[in-house]
Amino acid sequence: NAGVMQNPRHLVRRRGQEARLRCSPMKGHSHVYWYRQLPEEGLKFMVYLQKENIIDESGMPKERFSAEFPKEGPSILRIQQVVRGDSAAYFCASSPFSNTGELFFGEGSRLTVL
Amino acid sequence: GNSVTQMEGPVTLSEEAFLTINCTYTATGYPSLFWYVQYPGEGLQLLLKATKADDKGSNKGFEATYRKETTSFHLEKGSVQVSDSAVYFCALSDAGNNRKLIWGLGTSLAVNP
Numbered sequence: 382n383a384g385v386m387q388n389p390r391h392l393v394r395r396r397g398q399e400a401r402l403r404c405s406p407m408k409g410h411s412h413v414y415w416y417r418q419l420p421e422e423g424l425k426f427m428v429y430l431q432k433e434n435i436i437d438e439s440g441m442p443k444e445r446f447s448a449e450f451p452k453e454g455p456s457i458l459r460i461q462q463v464v465r466g467d468s469a470a471y472f473c474a475s476s477p478f479s480n481t482g483e484l485f486f487g488e489g490s491r492l493t494v495l
Numbered sequence: 496g497n498s499v500t501q502m503e504g505p506v507t508l509s510e511e512a513f514l515t516i517n518c519t520y521t522a523t524g525y526p527s528l529f530w531y532v533q534y535p536g537e538g539l540q541l542l543l544k545a546t547k548a549d550d551k552g553s554n555k556g557f558e559a560t561y562r563k564e565t566t567s568f569h570l571e572k573g574s575v576q577v578s579d580s581a582v583y584f585c586a587l588s589d590a591g592n593n594r595k596l597i598w599g600l601g602t603s604l605a606v607n608p
């Protein structure tokens with residue numbers, strides 16, 4: 382049973398470009414979460430999605446960031462017009478329907494903005 | 496707001512040594528508490544959890560007790576192995592919402608043979 386798959390593992394962008402990070406949850410999981418880890422900081426919640434719905438986006442910056450989890454295909458975290466401060470590790474996690482607090486994480490995508 | 500403070504690493508131990516990684520928290524209400532572990536080259540995975548005061552979570556020889564009076568959830572293991580080398584993260588559920596966790600910074604553990 383494959384785990385949570387994130388790609389790309391490493392992404393380099395210049396300021397002003399767009400970054401797209403993809404996450405395929407574990408088979409059978411319908412809930413996806415995105416977390417960001419800035420240098421020297423802990424993981425910070427960004428957004429929680431179910432299929433085709435954003436449930437909680439209270440941790441998402443108001444501008445330039447968006448997330449989706451379409452009916453078919455992976456969840457996408459999109460960052461438009463990236464700035465140097467967006468450089469971070471972005472982790473995706475998934476969970477089944479039941480709310481036990483156990484999240485299954487991918488290995489993360491590391492974004493570097495030049 | 497809610498927060499988690501974890502002991503800074505890195506921690507370096509010899510095999511069979513006793514391990515303690517401290518974790519204290521600030522929270523309103525009655526959060527659940529978690530320890531996650533990240534082995535090299537892998538994603539974070541749940542190690543153990545406790546959902547109410549005085550609960551003890553345990554797994555793979557690791558234990559942690561939910562202490563409301565000291566707002567702590569220290570991770571312990573009596574005899575570490577080289578294979579325990581990893582980064583350990585303490586976390587709590589925000590406002591009792593298990594889908595939104597608040598994290599410590601992580602503590603890196605290296606166990607030498």
